[in-house]
Amino acid sequence: MHIQFNSKLPSIEMTIFTIMSKLAKDNNAVNLSQGFPDFDTDPKLIELVSRAMKNGFNQYSPMQGIMELRERIAEKFDALYNSTYNPDTEITITAGATQAIFTIISTFVNADDEVIIFKPAYDCYEPAIELHKGKSICVQLEAPHFKVDWQKVKALISNKTKMIIINTPHNPCGTVWSKEDMLALESLVRNTNIIVLSDEVYEHIIFDGKQHQSVCLFPNLKERSFITASFGKTFHNTGWKMGYCTAPAELMHEFRKTHQFNVFCANHPIQIALAEYLRAPQHYLDLSSFYQNKRDFFLKAIESSRFKFIPSSGTYFQLLDYSKITEEGDVEFAIRLAKESKIASIPISVFNVDKLDTKTLRFCFAKKNETLEKAAAILNQI
Numbered sequence: 001m002h003i004q005f006n007s008k009l010p011s012i013e014m015t016i017f018t019i020m021s022k023l024a025k026d027n028n029a030v031n032l033s034q035g036f037p038d039f040d041t042d043p044k045l046i047e048l049v050s051r052a053m054k055n056g057f058n059q060y061s062p063m064q065g066i067m068e069l070r071e072r073i074a075e076k077f078d079a080l081y082n083s084t085y086n087p088d089t090e091i092t093i094t095a096g097a098t099q100a101i102f103t104i105i106s107t108f109v110n111a112d113d114e115v116i117i118f119k120p121a122y123d124c125y126e127p128a129i130e131l132h133k134g135k136s137i138c139v140q141l142e143a144p145h146f147k148v149d150w151q152k153v154k155a156l157i158s159n160k161t162k163m164i165i166i167n168t169p170h171n172p173c174g175t176v177w178s179k180e181d182m183l184a185l186e187s188l189v190r191n192t193n194i195i196v197l198s199d200e201v202y203e204h205i206i207f208d209g210k211q212h213q214s215v216c217l218f219p220n221l222k223e224r225s226f227i228t229a230s231f232g233k234t235f236h237n238t239g240w241k242m243g244y245c246t247a248p249a250e251l252m253h254e255f256r257k258t259h260q261f262n263v264f265c266a267n268h269p270i271q272i273a274l275a276e277y278l279r280a281p282q283h284y285l286d287l288s289s290f291y292q293n294k295r296d297f298f299l300k301a302i303e304s305s306r307f308k309f310i311p312s313s314g315t316y317f318q319l320l321d322y323s324k325i326t327e328e329g330d331v332e333f334a335i336r337l338a339k340e341s342k343i344a345s346i347p348i349s350v351f352n353v354d355k356l357d358t359k360t361l362r363f364c365f366a367k368k369n370e371t372l373e374k375a376a377a378i379l380n381q382i
């Protein structure tokens with residue numbers, strides 16, 4: 001018998017990450033598609049997790065996360081941004097940034113509410129909005145600089161606008177918003193009830209001396225914003241699915257009502273381990289130079305290829321423009337590269353409005369130098 005039901009997400013197909021990673025595996029291709037490192041997390045951190053398990057931290061943690069970890073996070077905001085979050089009421093530990101993002105949208109977006117997002121956009125925002133019968137209002141940014149036209153954004157704001165989702169440093173573009181961008185956003189939302197969801201999972205991966213412009217640096221943004229963060233991105237263990245979010249107490253109180261019936265709490269032994277590991281800020285302060293070296297290594301190795309690029313300013317992604325090579329669509333070209341040239345990437349059109357194709361592919365450089373060398377050798381032949 002076939003069970004009849006109406007899909008709540010009729011237009012969602014298998015994600016491009018799953019498709020490209022499978023193609024990479026089936027074709028034994030160098031995989032620069034999905035955003036995860038091919039090197040391991042710090043053995044010290046693994047040791048701390050094992051120790052926490054051996055010490056019996058194997059049952060539920062408090063719903064909001066353990067206090068020690070929330071305190072370490074509060075100290076980090078204080079040290080980096082001179083910004084205060086109360087660990088008791090304004091910080092919650094989550095099962096990765098994705099769960100935080102889903103729960104924020106689930107908590108606040110009602111039927112017919114509008115949520116402004118900037119395209120290309122990371123792919124977990126829109127399905128969550130759709131599941132809650134909200135409407136995504138998309139602002140398409142133009143390659144190759146992906147600058148925001150704030151007048152256009154202003155024109156899209158109405159009394160239906162419930163939320164604006166931003167992401168800096170940006171996946172997939174590798175761009176970083178400036179202070180002026182944040183001030184423009186701040187002035188647009190002042191005296192409104194708009195909530196800002198600021199996806200800052202790459203806050204510690206920012207290059208060429210640029211400063212991360214967290215929403216917490218701007219008082220009129222901070223008072224209405226959630227920040228979402230990912231330990232997986234910061235400590236090279238995306239499979240652990242650990243993250244957190246911060247927000248003013250009133251918003252966080254409402255968030256926790258949903259959170260407690262969603263996962264209830266995040267992985268307990270890993271929280272114990274992270275609380276200890278975060279005592280050494282060097283573990284995240286060194287990340288920008290670590291990844292900047294990888295970016296530079298990769299770009300130097302492909303400088304004589306036929307791909308065009310603007311060096312990424314943050315994240316561990318690099319966009320490459322292949323318009324000098326072929327007129328093929330980006331999905332078609334990415335699939336051919338995986339099958340024939342044995343290198344997997346992500347076509348950018350999947351993140352754009354109406355699958356706008358700008359002949360651009362995204363490559364992840366969170367890889368060992370030997371993997372990047374292999375990738376460059378292939379790209380130089382194309």
Ligand SMILES: Cc1ncc(COP(=O)(O)O)c(C=O)c1O
Nearest residue numbers: 096097098122171201230232243
């Ligand atoms: C922009 C952005 N937000 C959120 C996430 C999800 O983070 P997590 O793995 O902690 O759920 C990712 C992961 O790729 C991302 O790139």
